[in-house]
Every structure is written in C-alpha cells, then in structure tokens.
Amino acid sequence: MATWTWFHKLSSPPHFYRIAGKMIPWYAIPAALLIVAGIYGGLVAAPADYQQGEAFRIIYVHAPSAWLSLMCYTTMAVAAAVGLIWRIKLAHALAAATAPIGASFALLCLVTGSLWGRPMWGTWWVWDGRLTSQLILFFLYLGYMALRSAYDDLQRADRASAVLALVGVVNVPIIHFSVYWWNSLHQGSTVIRKDGPAMPPSMLVPLLMCFAGFTLLYAALACVRVRAEVLNRERNATWLKELSPS
Amino acid sequence: MTPRRKRLFAILGILAGVGIATAVALKAFDNNLQYFYDPSEVASGKAPSDKAIRVGGMVTKGSVARAPGSLEISFVITDFAKNVTVKYNGVLPDLFREGQGIIAHGQLKDGVFVADEVLAKHDEKYMPPEVAKSLKKQAPAPAPEGRT
Numbered sequence: 001m002a003t004w005t006w007f008h009k010l011s012s013p014p015h016f017y018r019i020a021g022k023m024i025p026w027y028a029i030p031a032a033l034l035i036v037a038g039i040y041g042g043l044v045a046a047p048a049d050y051q052q053g054e055a056f057r058i059i060y061v062h063a064p065s066a067w068l069s070l071m072c073y074t075t076m077a078v079a080a081a082v083g084l085i086w087r088i089k090l091a092h093a094l095a096a097a098t099a100p101i102g103a104s105f106a107l108l109c110l111v112t113g114s115l116w117g118r119p120m121w122g123t124w125w126v127w128d129g130r131l132t133s134q135l136i137l138f139f140l141y142l143g144y145m146a147l148r149s150a151y152d153d154l155q156r157a158d159r160a161s162a163v164l165a166l167v168g169v170v171n172v173p174i175i176h177f178s179v180y181w182w183n184s185l186h187q188g189s190t191v192i193r194k195d196g197p198a199m200p201p202s203m204l205v206p207l208l209m210c211f212a213g214f215t216l217l218y219a220a221l222a223c224v225r226v227r228a229e230v231l232n233r234e235r236n237a238t239w240l241k242e243l244s245p246s
Numbered sequence: 247m248t249p250r251r252k253r254l255f256a257i258l259g260i261l262a263g264v265g266i267a268t269a270v271a272l273k274a275f276d277n278n279l280q281y282f283y284d285p286s287e288v289a290s291g292k293a294p295s296d297k298a299i300r301v302g303g304m305v306t307k308g309s310v311a312r313a314p315g316s317l318e319i320s321f322v323i324t325d326f327a328k329n330v331t332v333k334y335n336g337v338l339p340d341l342f343r344e345g346q347g348i349i350a351h352g353q354l355k356d357g358v359f360v361a362d363e364v365l366a367k368h369d370e371k372y373m374p375p376e377v378a379k380s381l382k383k384q385a386p387a388p389a390p391e392g393r394t
Contacts (some may be wrong), residue, residue, distance in 0.1 A: 047375070050373050050374060050375040056353055057374075063388070084257060085254045119370070120368055122337075122339030122364065122365045127281075128281035129279055129281065167260065182276075183281045183283075183284070183302060185349060
C-alpha cells in the first residue's frame with residue numbers, strides 16, 4: 001500500500017504540525033487578496049441590481065458564508081468518519097478545529113440573510129424550509145461543541161462528537177435542496193443552476209472571488225486551529241519538547 | 247472482517263439508517279413543509295379554507311387596484327394555470343409590483359383570499375438596471391417565475 005504512505009505520514013502529528021505551519025501564509029495571503037478584491041468588486045465596482053438596488057450587495061458576504069457553513073460541516077463529518085474508522089486522532093482534531101469556524105459562518109449567513117430579508121421580503125425571518133434547515137445547521141454546530149466540552153476525556157469526546165457530526169450530515173443536502181423540494185420564500189441558487197449562473201460577469205466575478213477567498217480563509221484558519229489542537233493533545237510528547245528549548 | 251472494515255460498515259449503516267429515516271419523515275410531513283400553496287392547489291380544494299394559510303404566485307399584470315385614500319389593495323396572483331384574487335389592507339414590501347412573485351398570509355373567504363401579510367418572493371436572477379431595460383425593450387413579457 002505504497003500509495004497510502006503520504007496519508008499515514010500526514011496523519012502523524014509532528015509531520016502535520018510542521019506542514020500546516022508552512023502552509024498558513026500560502027492560504028492566508030491569497031485569501032486576503034481575493035476577499036479584498038471580491039468585496040471591493042462587489043460593494044463598489046459592480047452595478048446595482050435592477051430590482052433590489054444596492055441591497056443586493058449583501059450577497060457578497062451572505063452566499064460565501066452559506067457555502068462555508070455547509071463545506072465546514074461536510075469537512076467535519078468526513079474527518080469524523082476517518083477518525084472513527086481509521087482511529088486517526090488528527091482527523092478528530094481537524095473536526096474539532098473546524099466546528100467553531102463553521103458555526104461562525106452559519107451565524108454570519110443567518111444574520112446577513114435576515115438583514116436582507118427585512119427590506120426585500122418584508123420580514124426578518126420566516127419558518128420556510130431553507131431558513132429553518134440553516135438554523136438547524138447552526139444548532140448542530142453548537143450541539144457538537146457543547147458535546148465535546150462535556151467530556152473530560154479527549155478520546156471519548158472525539159468518538160461521541162464524531163457520531164453527532166455524522167448523524168447531522170443528512171441536513172447538508174436538505175439545506176441545499178430545500179428550495180427545490182418545497183415551496184419556500186427563499187429563492188433558488190443563483191450560481192449553481194441548470195442554465196448557468198443567473199448573473200452578468202460584472203456581478204459574478206467578484207462573487208466567485210469571495211467564494212474562493214472565504215474557502216482559502218477557512219484553510220488558513222483550519223491550519224492555525226489544528227496546530228493549536230495538536231499542541232494541546234501532544235503537550236507531553238517528546239517531539240514537542242525537542243521543538244521548543246524553553 | 248477486520249475491525250476497521252467493521253467500523254466502516256457500521257458508519258455506512260448509521261448514515262443509511264439516518265438518511266432513510268429522515269427521508270421518510272420529510273415525506274410524511276411534506277404538506278407541513280410547504281411554505282405556501284399555489285393557486286392551483288387553492289382552486290382544486292387542496293388548500294384548507296377553514297384556517298389561515300399562505301398562498302404564493304405572481305401578481306398578474308394590470309390586476310392591481312387600489313382604493314383611493316387608503317391602503318386597501320386588491321390584486322390577482324397566478325401560477326399560470328389558476329388565479330386567486332387577494333385583498334389586503336396594509337404596508338406592502340418594496341419589491342411588490344406587477345409581475346413579481348409574492349406570498350400572502352390570510353384566509354379564503356367566499357373565493358377571495360383576505361390577506362393580513364404580504365411578502366415579496368425574490369427570484370434568483372440578478373442584473374444591472376440597463377440590462378433589464380434593454381431586455382424589456384426586446385421582449386415585453388418577462389420569463390415566468392413562480393414555483394421553482
């Protein structure tokens with residue numbers, strides 16, 4: 001199984017700690033550039049919408065946040081499954097490190113959506129399929145973090161929270177398809193559409209930059225947070241003592 | 247079977263079980279998960295007339311009639327198969343206009359839907375005003391939008 005050696009090597013904490021540390025600027029710098037360019041393109045350069053006027057610009061934060069909240073949960077669930085099946089502690093560390101990032105973006109998505117809903121729909125909140133399932137996603141993140149902190153023993157926390165992460169993953173496709181399965185107040189997807197994006201390039205390009213920038217931001221944050229997780233888990237390991245002379 | 251493979255199948259089993267259970271539950275509650283009824287469902291009697299419901303559709307062109315000196319308004323919403331007449335007395339959202347998708351909350355009374363709340367349903371299409379203007383010039387009828 002020579003093809004798997006890179007995987008096993010990556011799952012060794014000292015190796016990952018070093019690689020993740022080196023990767024941070026490679027994610028963080030393009031993330032910063034893309035987000036600054038995307039936000040400028042979206043909030044300043046792009047034309048106003050023919051119906052929504054200036055208020056449509058909230059999409060440049062709202063849609064990438066929504067995407068990240070779903071991507072983070074999927075990452076968490078896959079990492080949890082890898083951790084359970086192969087007993088890889090680093091996978092559990094990745095899941096644990098991802099949860100607060102995902103929760104933050106889920107909340108950002110809910111708040112920006114609500115701010116947009118008031119002038120456009122005429123209401124801050126409704127209990128339609130999309131909004132409700134996204135709120136459940138936010139609660140799943142909170143539940144995952146609460147469950148982890150309820151255990152003193154790390155290994156038990158890892159296993160219990162991994163099962164919750166896996167069970168909750170059914171909600172991810174529900175969120176995406178909710179607007180197609182049921183009548184809802186929330187509109188369908190603008191970018192991922194059968195007939196291609198329903199947006200001219202002047203609006204779409206900054207949006208795609210924000211999507212890419214937010215995703216890279218997640219990668220940078222995940223590297224920082226997994227390193228912190230590794231430090232905490234391996235605090236008595238000899239490789240760490242060798243790393244720092246103090 | 248190695249323990250690792252056992253764990254793999256256990257997790258696939260959990261996912262399949264939870265997935266099927268969720269699908270069955272969602273199917274059972276399908277009616278309650280619909281945020282609104284469309285005019286066809288109202289016309290065929292699928293929508294209850296004895297309690298408050300939501301009806302959604304597109305505001306028909308030329309159907310908006312306002313009572314002078316008050317907020318009273320009446321208009322027809324359509325799903326391009328059936329129509330429902332809506333009466334409303336209150337503040338409308340900014341996006342309300344003819345040809346716009348809306349959702350009204352209220353109750354059917356003698357075939358007329360008396361609404362106590364009207365929300366605008368935005369579609370997923372975005373464009374600059376100039377593009378919308380030139381599109382309008384080319385084709386006066388906008389693409390039908392309603393139930394997605």
